[in-house]
Amino acid sequence: MRFLDEFINYMSSVDAAKLFRMFWFFFIFEFFRFFLVEISTIIFWKFDSIFRKKGIADARLSLIKNQPLVSIIVPGRNEGKHIFKLVNSLKEQTYQNFELIVIDDGSDDDTAVICRNLEHRGMINAFYRNDVRGGKASAANLGLRFARGEYIIHFDADCSYDRDAIENILVPFFYNPKIGAVGGNVQVRNYKESLCATLQALEYYDTISIGRITTSELGIYRVISGAFGAFKREALDRLGGWDIGPGLDGDITVKIRKLGYIIHFEPTAVCQTSVPVTFDRLIKQRLRWDKSLIRFRLRKHRDVFFPNDSFKFSNFISFVENVTYNLILNVKWYFYLFDMVFNFTSQLVFIIPMNIVLYTVNNFMKFLVFSPFRDRKNEGITYFLIYIPLMVFYFGYFLRIVRTVAYVQELFFKASYKDSWNPAKSSRQAKALKL
Amino acid sequence: MSLKIVPQSIEIRNNKIEFDNLLFFIVDSNSSVKIEPLIGYDAIIIDAKDADFAKLILKKIRTHYNPEFYLKPVFLINYKESKDPILHNMNDGLIHSYDQLKDIADIAKQIFLKTTQLDYQLVATFEAQMVKKVLNYMFTRDLKTLKPIPDLNSAIGYTYPEISVNFDSTEETQVLEILEWAEKEGIIWPDFYERIYLCNQCNGGFLSYREVCPHCNSSNSSAQDLVHHFPCAYIGPLSDFRNTIDNSLTCPKCNKALRHIGVDYDKPSIIHHCNNCDKNFQDFFVKAKCISCTQDVEVQYLIPKSINIYKLTKRGRTAAGNGFLSSGKEVEDIFGAISMPVFKTLLHYEIERIKENPEQKSCIAIINTENILELYKKIGKKAEKSVLETIVNLIRENIKPTDFIAFENSSTLYLGIINSEALQAETDLANLKTLIEKLIKNNFNDFDVKINFKVKLLQPFNKSEFQLDELTKELFD
Numbered sequence: 001m002r003f004l005d006e007f008i009n010y011m012s013s014v015d016a017a018k019l020f021r022m023f024w025f026f027f028i029f030e031f032f033r034f035f036l037v038e039i040s041t042i043i044f045w046k047f048d049s050i051f052r053k054k055g056i057a058d059a060r061l062s063l064i065k066n067q068p069l070v071s072i073i074v075p076g077r078n079e080g081k082h083i084f085k086l087v088n089s090l091k092e093q094t095y096q097n098f099e100l101i102v103i104d105d106g107s108d109d110d111t112a113v114i115c116r117n118l119e120h121r122g123m124i125n126a127f128y129r130n131d132v133r134g135g136k137a138s139a140a141n142l143g144l145r146f147a148r149g150e151y152i153i154h155f156d157a158d159c160s161y162d163r164d165a166i167e168n169i170l171v172p173f174f175y176n177p178k179i180g181a182v183g184g185n186v187q188v189r190n191y192k193e194s195l196c197a198t199l200q201a202l203e204y205y206d207t208i209s210i211g212r213i214t215t216s217e218l219g220i221y222r223v224i225s226g227a228f229g230a231f232k233r234e235a236l237d238r239l240g241g242w243d244i245g246p247g248l249d250g251d252i253t254v255k256i257r258k259l260g261y262i263i264h265f266e267p268t269a270v271c272q273t274s275v276p277v278t279f280d281r282l283i284k285q286r287l288r289w290d291k292s293l294i295r296f297r298l299r300k301h302r303d304v305f306f307p308n309d310s311f312k313f314s315n316f317i318s319f320v321e322n323v324t325y326n327l328i329l330n331v332k333w334y335f336y337l338f339d340m341v342f343n344f345t346s347q348l349v350f351i352i353p354m355n356i357v358l359y360t361v362n363n364f365m366k367f368l369v370f371s372p373f374r375d376r377k378n379e380g381i382t383y384f385l386i387y388i389p390l391m392v393f394y395f396g397y398f399l400r401i402v403r404t405v406a407y408v409q410e411l412f413f414k415a416s417y418k419d420s421w422n423p424a425k426s427s428r429q430a431k432a433l434k435l
Numbered sequence: 436m437s438l439k440i441v442p443q444s445i446e447i448r449n450n451k452i453e454f455d456n457l458l459f460f461i462v463d464s465n466s467s468v469k470i471e472p473l474i475g476y477d478a479i480i481i482d483a484k485d486a487d488f489a490k491l492i493l494k495k496i497r498t499h500y501n502p503e504f505y506l507k508p509v510f511l512i513n514y515k516e517s518k519d520p521i522l523h524n525m526n527d528g529l530i531h532s533y534d535q536l537k538d539i540a541d542i543a544k545q546i547f548l549k550t551t552q553l554d555y556q557l558v559a560t561f562e563a564q565m566v567k568k569v570l571n572y573m574f575t576r577d578l579k580t581l582k583p584i585p586d587l588n589s590a591i592g593y594t595y596p597e598i599s600v601n602f603d604s605t606e607e608t609q610v611l612e613i614l615e616w617a618e619k620e621g622i623i624w625p626d627f628y629e630r631i632y633l634c635n636q637c638n639g640g641f642l643s644y645r646e647v648c649p650h651c652n653s654s655n656s657s658a659q660d661l662v663h664h665f666p667c668a669y670i671g672p673l674s675d676f677r678n679t680i681d682n683s684l685t686c687p688k689c690n691k692a693l694r695h696i697g698v699d700y701d702k703p704s705i706i707h708h709c710n711n712c713d714k715n716f717q718d719f720f721v722k723a724k725c726i727s728c729t730q731d732v733e734v735q736y737l738i739p740k741s742i743n744i745y746k747l748t749k750r751g752r753t754a755a756g757n758g759f760l761s762s763g764k765e766v767e768d769i770f771g772a773i774s775m776p777v778f779k780t781l782l783h784y785e786i787e788r789i790k791e792n793p794e795q796k797s798c799i800a801i802i803n804t805e806n807i808l809e810l811y812k813k814i815g816k817k818a819e820k821s822v823l824e825t826i827v828n829l830i831r832e833n834i835k836p837t838d839f840i841a842f843e844n845s846s847t848l849y850l851g852i853i854n855s856e857a858l859q860a861e862t863d864l865a866n867l868k869t870l871i872e873k874l875i876k877n878n879f880n881d882f883d884v885k886i887n888f889k890v891k892l893l894q895p896f897n898k899s900e901f902q903l904d905e906l907t908k909e910l911f912d
């Protein structure tokens with residue numbers, strides 16, 4: 001109690017300039033980028049959507065009239081157990097002119113047996129299998145090679161899709177012909193399974209739903225999720241498909257942008273995925289994701305930082321934005337930490353709780369303000385409200401530490417080439433070619 | 436009317452030869468194809484110059500339901516090595532000239548000797564009768580095994596001459612059913628020889644296997660290796676990597692040449708392209724096209740059968756000589772008839788009754804259908820039961836409710852006729868005989884069934900078994 005009094009006394013004695021000096025990191029980065037920018041973009045987007053309504057309705061009509069063939073490709077390894085469910089749920093789709101192509105990347109379980117059976121029963125249009133594992137990119141490319149559709153939709157076997165998801169993800173192509181790829185809205189299905197999953201559900205709301213509306217609107221949308229992404233066939237053909245992962249989702253998005261296409265995020269095309277339910281699994285997943293940032297932003301696509309033929313200002317911004325708010329931000333946060341430790345050593349006992357208070361208030365505000373903008377919620381606002389205070393620890397500390405570890409490993413040890421996610425043969429090649 | 440030059444002391448007159456107390460008849464291409472007139476001869480010699488004709492006659496003899504025919508010694512003259520398994524295996528000896536009559540006369544006598552040892556016991560069901568026939572043949576010829584012989588003319592590709600002779604080549608699967616039945620009865624013992632697969636529609640064994648497209652069933656497809664280029668993750672059929680200039684392989688995505696399998700590329704699988712529907716697939720179906728009925732069937736639906744070499748078991752060896760009683764379960768549950776044990780019990784009661792009331796008369800009767808085996812062969816064994824039920828229905832309609840019927844086997848039945856004089860029963864049965872003959876003729880493609888019956892007055896002081904045996908003996912003598 002005495003501490004609380006002291007804390008309040010101290011904080012009320014601080015003037016605005018000093019407050020900013022003490023919490024500059026929060027005000028510059030969190031509040032500005034992840035609240036002010038987002039909220040203004042979302043408001044603009046919501047306002048703008050009134051004018052887009054007619055165009056979108058026309059686009060939908062045009063899609064329904066044209067009925068282009070869509071190839072759904074589902075590359076995976078040991079995913080056989082999910083395929084039957086996926087096939088069944090696809091029967092519910094409002095858009096039905098699709099072919100389903102499942103690619104098995106050298107599974108060592110029953111996947112081949114299950115999928116062959118489904119293929120024979122006509123429930124899968126084609127099943128291709130590499131007896132020798134070749135990595136996720138090559139599996140996707142194999143599907144692409146034999147796909148016949150004008151549009152390619154990339155699915156993950158363990159995701160499920162809203163009944164209008166395929167229709168909704170295709171509509172933007174008819175709304176704006178410059179759109180080369182559309183990302184779907186990935187939500188967390190198993191958000192009730194554990195605390196870890198609930199926190200991720202909140203994170204997905206924030207960074208994926210809201211964050212991607214913002215980046216898409218600003219033209220700096222970075223990663224079309226592998227769980228749900230639609231591509232113009234011609235764009236993928238020009239690129240020769242996916243390159244070696246990890247991070248191939250982000251990679252292909254960048255490359256399509258480089259070809260001059262617009263990348264669009266479609267919040268109404270909803271896909272549900274299961275997230276890791278334990279923290280150690282989550283750590284593994286995030287280490288892999290975060291390493292790909294270094295590898296693809298900084299190594300492979302270095303050229304976006306330098307003016308050349310394919311230089312696009314928005315590409316540059318997208319990269320800068322991404323690199324700033326992920327890599328640099330991470331470094332800056334440590335910089336802030338040191339700043340505080342050395343310059344405000346005695347006030348640290350107040351600064352840390354104050355930071356937590358600021359972040360938490362910000363998180364509540366964001367959640368409440370953004371909630372009306374979400375078309376589709378898997379649970380009422382109240383379910384998540386009680387978890388909001390934990391977000392600061394999850395976001396501010398847990399994910400930040402994981403990210404730091406990933407960056408350090410990748411920057412200094414090039415760890416992703418050793419990642420068992422790719423077969424050794426592909427990784428060796430990729431490393432030699434500086435991919 | 437031919438007179439052939441043969442060694443002295445052997446004289447052929449009107450195709451007949453008498454030799455060593457045996458009367459031979461020579462069937463040649465001028466002879467009639469009717470075999471019934473041959474019944475009086477001890478042995479037949481078929482001139483096999485015309486192999487087809489010889490086979491026709493031989494088959495007619497061996498197929499006949501009467502043992503007087505099917506066990507008759509048959510020899511071939513002028514026989515040239517033939518691929519036909521029936522002609523080759525179902526004769527009793529070959530001669531090149533009539534000089535060799537002595538040899539075949541000895542063989543014929545051996546067969547007669549064996550034939551006299553046979554016990555023509557009646558057996559139930561079509562299978563049992565067929566097996567009995569085969570066993571009798573094997574016994575008289577001293578055969579111990581039934582061997583499958585590859586045969587292009589058989590629908591299943593194999594023939595067991597001793598059984599197959601009774602069937603058309605298209606009915607060869609029935610042969611397998613009979614063998615399976617005999618195996619179950621413990622008469623023969625199988626030794627695996629070969630596995631065959633039969634069409635699930637027509638049981639045909641001539642199948643053409645091929646890889647077909649899972650989408651359109653066409654066999655018009657071509658296969659290619661899939662190539663995975665590691666550096667760029669491109670993957671596609673080998674043809675994607677070919678160019679028109681030289682033999683080098685170049686990646687269509689990154690334009691690099693493929694160098695060393697396992698290092699910069701590999702071939703993770705094979706892809707098939709259907710030239711009919713233009714689809715690609717990896718898992719082709721193997722389908723079997725039946726040459727006989729043209730049905731195209733997936734191999735997992737084919738009917739697998741083992742072709743075995745069958746040896747007679749101890750039971751089989753005894754049965755071959757002494758006949759055997761099959762369980763006869765097949766005819767026990769014919770609606771309207773009772774089982775033999777029940778029949779005997781009822782008969783026993785009736786004997787007791789007339790013993791006490793000597794003024795009352797009752798009869799027993801036996802009805803035997805001589806050639807119904809032929810009918811079963813035509814309509815298949817599954818229809819056998821319905822034939823029997825039809826017959827029982829007809830009899831039931833024409834007898835008193837107190838009378839009772841039991842099947843001894845599928846060609847023989849007994850009747851207990853209560854409160855009837857022998858003469859009346861005789862008339863009633865003559866009527867029944869006509870009715871049954873008509874019924875079969877009308878219902879089964881004009882089949883002429885030959886029916887024999889015998890009626891006897893029930894004796895008050897003899898056992899029921901004895902009286903039934905007497906009745907049976909009288910019918911068959």
Ligand SMILES: [Zn+2]
Pocket residue numbers: 634635636637638639725726727728729730
């Ligand atoms: Zn057939």
Ligand SMILES: [Zn+2]
Pocket residue numbers: 664666667668669686687688689690691
């Ligand atoms: Zn390549």
Ligand SMILES: [Zn+2]
Pocket residue numbers: 648649650651652653709710711712713714
């Ligand atoms: Zn085809």
